[in-house]
Amino acid sequence: MTEIVAFDNVVKRYPGGKLALDRVSLSLARGEMAFLTGHSGAGKSTLMKLIGLIERPTRGRVVINGTDLARVSRRQVPRYRQRVGLIFQNYNLLFDRTVFDNVALPLVIRGQAHRDITRRVRAALDTVGLLSHEKKFPITLSGGEQQRVGIARAVVNRPHLLLADEPTGNLDPELSADIMRLFTRLNETGTSIMIATHDIDLVEAMRYRRIVLDHGHLEQA
Amino acid sequence: MPTASGQRDMRTRLADSAAADSAKGWAAAHARCLLESLGRLSRRWIASALTILVIGIALALPSGLFVVVKNMDRLAGQWHQSVQISVYLDNDLAPEAGQQLADDLRDDKRVDKTQFVSAEQGLDEFKKASGFGAALDALGNNPLPGVIQVTPRANLAPAAVGELVAALGQRDTVAKASLDQAWLRRLTAILDLLSRASWVIGLLLSAAVVFIVGNTIRLDIENRRQEIEVMKLLGASDAFIRRPFLYSGLWYGLLGAFVALLVLGVCRLALGGSLATLVSSYDGALAIQGLGASGVLWLILAGLGLGWVGCVITVNRELAAIEPR
Numbered sequence: 001m002t003e004i005v006a007f008d009n010v011v012k013r014y015p016g017g018k019l020a021l022d023r024v025s026l027s028l029a030r031g032e033m034a035f036l037t038g039h040s041g042a043g044k045s046t047l048m049k050l051i052g053l054i055e056r057p058t059r060g061r062v063v064i065n066g067t068d069l070a071r072v073s074r075r076q077v078p079r080y081r082q083r084v085g086l087i088f089q090n091y092n093l094l095f096d097r098t099v100f101d102n103v104a105l106p107l108v109i110r111g112q113a114h115r116d117i118t119r120r121v122r123a124a125l126d127t128v129g130l131l132s133h134e135k136k137f138p139i140t141l142s143g144g145e146q147q148r149v150g151i152a153r154a155v156v157n158r159p160h161l162l163l164a165d166e167p168t169g170n171l172d173p174e175l176s177a178d179i180m181r182l183f184t185r186l187n188e189t190g191t192s193i194m195i196a197t198h199d200i201d202l203v204e205a206m207r208y209r210r211i212v213l214d215h216g217h218l219e220q221a
Numbered sequence: 222m223p224t225a226s227g228q229r230d231m232r233t234r235l236a237d238s239a240a241a242d243s244a245k246g247w248a249a250a251h252a253r254c255l256l257e258s259l260g261r262l263s264r265r266w267i268a269s270a271l272t273i274l275v276i277g278i279a280l281a282l283p284s285g286l287f288v289v290v291k292n293m294d295r296l297a298g299q300w301h302q303s304v305q306i307s308v309y310l311d312n313d314l315a316p317e318a319g320q321q322l323a324d325d326l327r328d329d330k331r332v333d334k335t336q337f338v339s340a341e342q343g344l345d346e347f348k349k350a351s352g353f354g355a356a357l358d359a360l361g362n363n364p365l366p367g368v369i370q371v372t373p374r375a376n377l378a379p380a381a382v383g384e385l386v387a388a389l390g391q392r393d394t395v396a397k398a399s400l401d402q403a404w405l406r407r408l409t410a411i412l413d414l415l416s417r418a419s420w421v422i423g424l425l426l427s428a429a430v431v432f433i434v435g436n437t438i439r440l441d442i443e444n445r446r447q448e449i450e451v452m453k454l455l456g457a458s459d460a461f462i463r464r465p466f467l468y469s470g471l472w473y474g475l476l477g478a479f480v481a482l483l484v485l486g487v488c489r490l491a492l493g494g495s496l497a498t499l500v501s502s503y504d505g506a507l508a509i510q511g512l513g514a515s516g517v518l519w520l521i522l523a524g525l526g527l528g529w530v531g532c533v534i535t536v537n538r539e540l541a542a543i544e545p546r
């Protein structure tokens with residue numbers, strides 16, 4: 001099994017009738033990093049939500065790391081999500097907790113021992129270059145720093161697969177390039193990564209595969 | 222750069238160590254959660270304090286009523302024991318015969334004490350007590366009969382006392398035997414009513430506590446909607462998300478019970494003066510009883526239980542409605 005993500009003829013029609021994905025088949029190899037692009041409303045976030053089991057496909061099959069998601073019951077969703085790292089445009093940090101506690105959350109959820117949590121949170125914060133900020137509250141950080149906290153939180157569990165939905169959407173070009181370099185580094189340590197983005201310039205400056213969506217259809221590159 | 226299979230091995234090892242730590246981790250997580258939920262309460266302390274106060278008062282009311290009824294019951298029991306039967310003798314009966322009857326009655330197993338009060342003694346006492354001395358002298362002959370005061374044995378049931386009164390009334394030389402017990406029966410009935418009322422009020426206020434806790438928790442969940450969505454996205458199970466809210470429910474119940482104890486204590490202090498006078502008029506034989514250790518324990522358990530129930534019936538429904546989008 002070499003694919004970490006495999007879509008087979010996936011259709012997603014939202015209640016209300018909107019066809020967001022139309023017979024999409026694609027795959028991401030284990031250890032690969034790819035960009036997902038397309039106009040606004042093309043279906044990028046929908047595709048990500050199917051992988052995160054935030055939405056279920058109307059038809060077709062989604063297989064992640066060998067698991068057919070149709071067979072993951074509602075009760076099993078939490079366990080499944082623990083193995084996927086999700087990163088969002090609007091960071092989704094908890095503002096009443098310190099940077100450390102935000103990054104520790106996935107480990108606390110998994111019930112890890114305190115000693116391990118400290119070690120792994122420090123390692124994750126070190127990776128994103130924010131070790132000195134661990135006691136601060138997110139509100140006191142810049143947008144780029146907040147996004148890096150979000151990335152640290154996503155990788156602290158060492159997920160098989162990292163999904164980032166417009167991680168640089170709110171950032172200036174320089175910070176965006178920083179974040180992309182961070183993803184590159186994470187990919188070099190073996191993590192499979194899929195990044196949805198509008199930022200064509202940035203994508204073209206990097207030599208990774210592009211998956212292009214157009215009105216819910218996959219565009220063959 | 223590690224190979225894919227090397228990565229997998231590392232993940233397996235991590236999973237194993239996680240399993241070994243999980244028992245300790247679980248206990249630690251619960252302890253942390255218990256304190257964290259207390260922290261949450263204190264962060265919104267005005268709302269929490271109000272909830273706890275309302276719970277406290279709701280718990281204090283039936284408990285207070287219960288204590289009052291319990292003490293009144295004992296008081297009524299004491300009054301029952303101090304009951305006396307007045308046996309009025311025929312007017313023409315000689316004092317010696319009256320004294321003889323009083324002595325005879327003492328042989329009855331149901332009788333504790335008897336005291337003969339002759340017509341003359343009765344008149345003297347009445348003159349002294351009423352101040353109508355001159356008027357009574359003017360009356361010429363003594364209108365009062367001889368009386369035997371009969372004290373039934375303590376712990377004689379009210380029904381048996383009734384039978385004794387009837388038996389005494391039927392004796393040849395007795396005009397009438399009477400026991401002014403109606404007020405006591407009325408008091409017993411009122412106490413019975415109060416005791417039932419304390420149960421009904423207790424049930425109603427318990428329901429109120431359940432709803433208060435439920436509503437507070439519902440608002441709490443509403444305020445933390447975004448946080449709950451994030452936790453679900455990060456793979457938190459329903460049980461994990463529920464836990465701090467359930468602990469909050471327990472804290473509300475426990476702290477509410479403490480407030481109830483405080484309220485009861487304050488009431489006792491406030492009423493202490495008049496209680497002391499009442500007690501001393503009974504030669505100290507009647508010490509006022511509080512809730513007692515078992516009562517306190519029950520109150521705390523009730524608080525915890527109601528807080529828990531209020532939480533459980535709210536939390537599942539509210540959390541199911543929150544899903545990341």
Ligand SMILES: Nc1ncnc2c1ncn2[C@@H]1O[C@H](COP(=O)(O)OP(=O)(O)OP(=O)(O)O)[C@@H](O)[C@H]1O
Nearest residue numbers: 014015016018020039040041042043044045046047
């Ligand atoms: N929950 C929903 N209910 C109904 N329609 C939806 C829902 N979510 C998305 N859509 C529709 O599905 C289509 C694809 O949406 P999606 O969010 O996947 O696009 P996107 O490529 O992420 O766009 P953007 O770049 O603006 O984020 C859009 O037309 C959108 O209006």
Ligand SMILES: [Mg+2]
Nearest residue numbers: 044045046165
């Ligand atoms: Mg989107």
